[in-house]
C-alpha cells in the first residue's frame with residue numbers, strides 16, 4: 001500500500017530529521033512506530049501523506065509516486081486518514097457537522113447520505129447521543145473517538161495515528177485504544193506512533209524502532225520485545241517497559 005524509499009528530511013538546512021528511511025506498509029498491517037522523543041516519528045508519519053515533503057527519496061502510495069511534483073496530492077491524501085494527539089475538531093460545529101463536513105465538501109456526498117453514514121459510525125462507537133453536542137461538551141476520550149470517526153467517514157484505505165492517546169487523562173486511554181483495536185480487527189491498514197507498548201505488543205503486526213531519523217529495528221512484536229538487537233532499542237525498552 002505504501003512504499004518508502006530512502007527518504008530524507010532536512011529542516012533548516014542542518015537538522016536531519018529523517019536520515020534514509022526505507023520500509024513498506026502492506027494492506028491490513030498494523031505498523032507501530034516507537035522511539036525516543038525527537039527521533040523523527042512524527043516527521044516520518046507526516047511524510048507518508050506529504051504533510052512533510054521529503055528533501056529526497058520517494059514515497060509510493062497504492063503504486064503512485066506521490067513525491068512526483070505532477071501528482072495531485074489532495075486526491076491521494078483523501079485516502080489516508082490522520083489522527084493527531086490533539087483532536088482538531090471544529091469547536092463551533094456540532095459533532096455531526098464535524099463528521100459530515102469533508103464527506104459533503106470533498107466527497108460530494110448529499111447531506112442526507114453523509115448524515116446517515118455519520119450516525120452509523122457514531123452508533124458503532126456508542127456516541128450517537130452526542131450527534132448534536134459541541135466538542136466542548138465531550139470528554140477527551142470521546143473527542144478523540146470522534147476524531148477517528150471523522151477520519152473514517154472519508155473511507156480511507158489507511159489510517160495514520162500520531163500519539164492519539166498522549167494528551168488524554170489515563171482513564172480515557174483505554175476507550176481510544178479499544179476503538180483502534182476494533183479497527184485493526186476489522187482489517188484497517190494502520191500506522192500508529194505511540195508510547196503504548198501494550199498496544200504495540202497486542203495489536204501490532206510489526207513494530208518499528210526509530211532513533212536519530214533512522215529505522216534501527218523492525219520486527220514482529222514478539223521478536224521486537226523479547227529479543228531486541230539494537231543497543232539503543234535495548235536501552236529504550238529498559239526505560240519504557
Ligand code: ADP
Nearest residue numbers: 011012015017036037038039040041042043044
Ligand atoms: P518525534 O515525533 O519522534 O518526537 P519529530 O519528527 O517531531 O520527532 O522531530 C524530529 C526532529 O525534527 C526533532 O529534532 C524536531 O525538533 C525536528 N523538527 C520537526 N519538525 C520540524 C519543523 N517543522 N521545523 C524544524 N524542525 C523540526
Ligand code: MG
Nearest residue numbers: 041042043162
Ligand atoms: Mg512526535
